[in-house]
Amino acid sequence: MARYITGASREQLDLLPPSLDDLIPDDHLVRVIDLYVDSLDLDALGFERARPAATGRPGYHPADMLRLYLYGYLQQIRSSRRLERECQRNIELMWLLNRLTPDFKTIAEFRRKHPRAFRQLCRHFVRFCRDAGWLARREVAIDGSKFGAVASKxxxxxxxxxxxxxxxxxxxxxxxxxxxxxxxxxxxxxDGPDDDQRRRSLERLKALRDQTRDSRERMERLGIQHHVTGEPEARLMRSPQGSRTAYNLQTAVDTDTHLIVHHETVQDGDDSRQLQPMAEATQTALERGDLSILADAGYSNGEQQQRCEERNLACHIPPRRTVNNQGGGQLYQADAFHYEPARDAYRCPADHWLPLKQRNASQKVLYYANPSACAGCRLKPRCTAGRWRTVTRHQYESAFETSRQRLTEDPKAMTRRRATVEHPFGTLKDTLMGNAGRLLVRGLDKARGEISLAVLAYNLKRLMRHIGAEALMTRLRQAPV
Ligand code: SF4
Structure with missing residues (x-):
């Protein structure tokens, strides 16, 4: 008879049956979650029912619901119905929740009710890491990614x-x-019945026209081009997969530990307006006077870079530059002209000075030209197809130049940026949230809450990898968060 490895009999009775605790290894993820949640002051963080009500039916403790959600987001289980099922059959969750089995409505309600508390919790975790000295706090990379809204396109x-x-x-x-x-x-x-019917149809058409006009006027007042029915706070945004209804998650990631030290979910799909708010909020979160900021050309914004420089935030951002395509791209590019700050003028390839000619205040652009020098210039065929050459300069060009200079001195900065800030989005979307990061809740506030939960799960996972579960648990036992 063939021999096989066989398990213990189902009917076998143990003299000393193993407890749930015996089944969970000492450095298991659920033990970390348990210790972490135990160490929090949930009342101060804004969780409801953190203090038991004197009257009424007892509810679940928010700590247990938070444990459930943290475990869920770390295991790619986000739906309240799936979490309900897992509570009934998953030994790790049985250990974590002391065999509590909340129903899906209670689970969903907890997530719906606490978006602000989740955001607070995320910030709190970064403070904990900072105070423990796990963050180098010298350089962060900023980037954004679109997370799909519930409402479809x-x-x-x-x-x-x-x-x-x-x-x-x-x-x-x-x-x-x-x-x-x-x-x-x-x-x-x-006046027949047909006539009445026609008049009623006309009234319906007028009502529909008024409704359409009201919607258009509201959009004009709000300055938006699109409206998402059923989720008005979501926006139509461009993403690598095409346009979709989404929110834009902005993250600032520490280049040493790859922890997300600040994040914000915004409705604006354009990254170029996010540099200053993100950089300043990160500086505050890290309590750091000077900080290096790495970002891609999508964040290039002279005015915001200038403000950052004034606050000791050293930007490393490639400027977005247009190429001079006149003359089939064969004419001198902008870098052939050298700016002299003392004279506020450009020196051209023929060694002439091009003084400031015109200023466009609304577009923050300055124009430099010297028509009389161009008129008799032998290099003119290589310089311009017009009567004279005009060089444009951004009002905050010096901020672009500072950034460009830093990138020249530190050529690996952009490689470091890519290696730091792009993989957290992949982990958030594919490993923690699944379904390419499509959200389960509607509206900006709730979307922010769900994203904060996912970011906290990411940071917890990342920190365990960075310092080890044992070290984290030791710290949590020594100094509560
Ligand atoms: S065309 Fe004008 S700007 Fe160009 S090289 Fe000659 S003088 Fe300088």
Missing amino acids: KRVVSRQALVREEQALNARIDAWLEGLDETDHEEAHR
């Missing part, structure tokens, strides 16, 4: 589409009115 209404719809409705109303005039003329003294 089919729910997007554009301002242009509303304008077209309004015009079409107006045309239909005019046609109806003309038709009614003719009918009135033909049946001047008769």
